[in-house]
Amino acid sequence: DAKTTQPPSMDCAEGRAANLPCNHSTISGNEYVYWYRQIHSQGPQYIIHGLKNNETNEMASLIITEDRKSSTLILPHATLRDTAVYYCIVTDAGGTSYGKLTFGQGTILTVHP
């Protein structure tokens, strides 16, 4: 699986958009970009994933650059409950690494009032 690089921490004001970057310059053509988050003492929560097109769901938007070497997770209106560790993971969902999610250190997002 391609390695990802994320900033260790970020701050965001409540109500503002939180933009979390992720670099995955060695991503291969069949690898997806996944985002999960982990609130303290809980299991990771799936947020969104994509292959090459931008994606949006009720939680967030995922913007993937045209060369697919980086992506940005956007939480449009951050709340205090969005404070968590956010993990960007690249994997070939149905390929040889099926199910093997490699978690890095992630980004600690702190949303403040």
Place this chain on the structure above:
Amino acid sequence: GAVVSQHPSRVICKSGTSVKIECRSLDFQATTMFWYRQFPKQSLMLMATSNEGSKATYEQGVEKDKFLINHASLTLSTLTVTSAHPEDSSFYICSAHGDAETQYFGPGTRLLVL
């Protein structure tokens, strides 16, 4: 999204005893489930892949005789920590694919070995 449950949510045991943790997929069937471990202030580490009806596949460095995995049905996988020691104290998390592309995680089980 798909729901994965774990039981118990936390357990305290004495050193040398065995502890069983259950992982259930509540609204879907899972032929494959995964077990992760997370130590304080660290990220999740995959321990093993649990396969329904067959032996589990363990990651390098994980002792298969210490961490027994049984996947007897399409909705249940169990992890038994045998002869637990204080260094086994950790947060154990399971997951399963709710669909072909997305993996969903349980709430985790916190194990404390005294």
